[in-house]
Amino acid sequence: MASEMAGARQCPREGGTRVVTMPPPKEHFFNVRTPPGTSVHEVIDAIEALSVQHHGGFDFQVGVNSIGADQVLLETGGLSLGTITVPLVPVARQVASVTCLYLPCYVPDNEVVTGLKSYGTTLKIEEARYKDRPIFVPEPVGGHRATFEYRGVRRLCRRCNLEGHFKVECDTPHCARCGVFGHRTDSCTQPCRRRGGAHAARKTYSMAAAMDVDQFPALGATPAIGQTQRRLTTLRPAKRPKPSDG
Structure with a gap:
């Protein structure tokens, strides 16, 4: 090519000796x-x-x-x-200082190294405490939701992981049907993630088969006049036939 x-x-000559710059x-x-x-x-x-x-x-x-x-x-x-x-x-690999926040003290350093392995090689780990509360980026480390701060970090909300606001002022709607942020439950058209039907996942028969009531009444409460008391339906194991004598 x-x-x-x-x-x-340049390669200057001094006293007949050729000097090559590094x-x-x-x-x-x-x-x-x-x-x-x-x-x-x-x-x-x-x-x-x-x-x-x-x-x-x-x-x-x-x-x-x-x-x-x-x-x-x-x-x-x-x-x-x-x-x-x-x-x-x-061209060369760059060294960046990354600060890990909100990680429990009992989590060993090797868990931090494992969590950052996909981003590069961890050269050393130093412990420090900070008085202020900086903005963070969530990252799972050893089953814990730790945060990392570095130059050029994206500012994300701790609740919805979206940019532009903090957790204390987060009003992003959360859908109980598909489990994601960004839209309300009543406007969601996603099918059930368990059975594939038109109902939400929490309405699946495997989760609601043990009860047939919309809500449990208070203990000792008497139903009002004209109100029907719905009966609690439970699943009972089938009776096994007893072996015949003789």
Whole structure:
């Protein structure tokens, strides 16, 4: 694959000895996909680059020569090309500090490592206490609903897991028919999740076969005049025939 290079390394000579400068670390390189028609010179002008390599098509790999330029790219997260900003993807693995909140103290550290395994490798765990109550993101860890705080975290409600509000002011309707947030029970048309009928799951015969009343009356209450007392229906085991004598 043909490639174009800009910003070649210099190799000065001192006393007849050739001195080769060391290449920058992998953490100083980023992959970027530019709009159609973008040239190498436009990418060089948009960044304090040590090198720009064209990987074919719209893909480029840029490298910076200082930690300051690297931090600027990590904080901005994009490369400005005229009026368009394209995202940058770091080549090396990035280290992020993640804070875990609302996790019981008796949960071991290995459960936390297991809960975060799908997101990356946990390098170390430090314990700390915070006076304030920051906003969180729920995540199951060892059967507990823990929360994590990090840069760029999505602000979610602890009740409905939706953005834009907190639990104390949450008014998102919850459907008792399908068990999800976002709509009321009387407007839900989902079939029963147990039997597939047109009734709600809590009206399934396997759950309501032991009773045939809408609600239980108070103990010792006398039915009003003209009101019919509904009888409680229970399921009893079938009688087994006794073995005949002789």
